[in-house]
Amino acid sequence: MGEGAAIAAFDHERAVAAVRELLIAVGEDPEREGLIKTPERVARAFQEVFGGLHVDPDEVLDTTFGEDHDELVLVKDIPMYSTCEHHLVSFHGVAHVGYLPGASGRVTGLSKLARVVDLYAKRPQVQERLTAQIADALVRKLDPRGVIVVIEAEHLCMAMRGIRKPGASTTTSAVRGAFKDSATSRAEALELILRR
Numbered sequence: 001m002g003e004g005a006a007i008a009a010f011d012h013e014r015a016v017a018a019v020r021e022l023l024i025a026v027g028e029d030p031e032r033e034g035l036i037k038t039p040e041r042v043a044r045a046f047q048e049v050f051g052g053l054h055v056d057p058d059e060v061l062d063t064t065f066g067e068d069h070d071e072l073v074l075v076k077d078i079p080m081y082s083t084c085e086h087h088l089v090s091f092h093g094v095a096h097v098g099y100l101p102g103a104s105g106r107v108t109g110l111s112k113l114a115r116v117v118d119l120y121a122k123r124p125q126v127q128e129r130l131t132a133q134i135a136d137a138l139v140r141k142l143d144p145r146g147v148i149v150v151i152e153a154e155h156l157c158m159a160m161r162g163i164r165k166p167g168a169s170t171t172t173s174a175v176r177g178a179f180k181d182s183a184t185s186r187a188e189a190l191e192l193i194l195r196r
């Protein structure tokens with residue numbers, strides 16, 4: 001079982017009631033025409049954007065192939081939408097996920113790397129933890145020689161409110177195994193990742 005996989009199911013009725021309360025709290029009338037279906041819609045949207053809480057990300061990495069490939073596998077520019085756990089607004093950008101297959105040479109499906117990003121992103125998150133969780137899932141499931149994950153994102157909590165710095169970009173990385181031990185391997189991977 002992956003980290004934090006088994007939690008209570010989504011409580012739709014409770015979410016609808018909570019959104020309705022929030023609308024009243026901000027001074028709106030939840031009975032007016034434009035808002036009548038909003039609690040229902042927002043509940044469904046929350047179920048989708050936090051859907052990763054109810055799926056075990058490790059299971060998507062069960063698909064592996066014996067390709068006998070022991071060099072870098074890197075998927076760049078995976079679109080990523082997550083939700084800042086402090087303000088419940090979006091942070092979004094791209095994730096880059098790379099790994100060096102282990103001695104067995106087994107690789108996973110490329111889409112599975114993007115699925116792992118998605119499942120961890122669909123939780124209340126901070127960018128640093130999201131980056132580390134993706135790296136650690138790959139370490140657990142693929143027994144790789146190394147893993148590197150880089151996420152570049154804009155936080156709407158810094159753009160639309162608070163300090164109001166739209167365009168500010170946050171980069172986080174998580175390196176494991178060979179990418180942690182060898183500055184040369186890390187620099188080569190980062191060069192490929194950040195090359196435009």
Ligand SMILES: Nc1nc2c(ncn2[C@@H]2O[C@H](COP(=O)(O)OP(=O)(O)OP(=O)(O)O)[C@@H](O)[C@H]2O)c(=O)[nH]1
Pocket residue numbers: 084085086125126127128155157158161162163
């Ligand atoms: N390290 C980290 N910080 C984050 C992330 N997302 C949001 N934050 C920060 O979390 C902090 C929360 O600070 P608080 O002082 O508790 O909350 P706040 O008064 O709303 O803070 P401001 O955003 O500065 O107005 C802010 O500095 C946010 O920028 C993240 O993914 N990683």
Ligand SMILES: [Zn+2]
Pocket residue numbers: 084085086087088089155157158
């Ligand atoms: Zn925030």
